Amino acid sequence: QVQPVESGGGSVQAGGSLTLSCVGVGRAWTNYNMGWFRQAPGREREDVAVAAIIEYGITEYADSVKGRFTISRGSAKNTMYMQMNNLKPEDTGVYYCNTGTTWPLRPYGAWGERTQVIVSP
Numbered sequence: 001q002v003q004p005v006e007s008g009g010g011s012v013q014a015g016g017s018l019t020l021s022c023v024g025v026g027r028a029w030t031n032y033n034m035g036w037f038r039q040a041p042g043r044e045r046e047d048v049a050v051a052a053i054i055e056y057g058i059t060e061y062a063d064s065v066k067g068r069f070t071i072s073r074g075s076a077k078n079t080m081y082m083q084m085n086n087l088k089p090e091d092t093g094v095y096y097c098n099t100g101t102t103w104p105l106r107p108y109g110a111w112g113e114r115t116q117v118i119v120s121p
Contacts, residue, residue, distance in 0.1 A: 002026055002110065004097050009115035016087050020115055022080040022097030028109055029078035032099040036071065036082050037107065039114075040093040049098075051082055052105035060103040064090075087119045 002025040010018055020036065035049030050062045051071040059071050070083040080097055094114040098107040 004029070004110070004112040006095060006097050006112050006115040009095060009117045011118040011120065012087055013120050014088055016119070017083070017085045018087065018117060020082040020084065020095055020097075020117075022082075022112075024078045024080070024097070024099065024109075026078075026109075028099045032108065033102060033105055034073075034080050034097065034099050035105040036080075037096045037098060038091075038093045038117075039096070040090075043093075045096065047106060049100060049105040049107075052100065052103055053080065054103050054105065058103075060105070084117070087117070089119045089121050092117060092119045 004022050004024040006022050008020040033054040035052030037049050039045035050065050051069050052060050053073055068086045072081050094116050096111050096114045099109045100107045
């Protein structure tokens with residue numbers, strides 16, 4: 001499987017914003033649901049997405065990010081973004097994108113190289 005490519009992470013202070021980008025390769029990325037997964041420092045990667053685009057373009061969010069993160073699909077269907085506003089220290093971690101099931105979205109495909117987000121108090 002071809003790995004997706006994540007980018008856009010960085011280091012910000014609490015209350016700041018970042019936009020993550022994902023480019024997937026392959027037909028699955030134009031046909032399947034997709035989402036963002038994260039792994040906090042010292043913890044296992046969460047097996048359910050924190051944000052996802054599912055059937056009919058419906059967007060879903062975990063309670064921890066609802067109202068602060070916005071997921072969207074690019075004009076090229078294999079691209080995806082996540083606008084992260086009002087970031088909190090607990091959002092610190094590495095973020096991955098992947099295709100997956102319906103909500104709560106669990107991953108199907110290969111993992112990419114991830115992008116790191118650091119939020120300082």
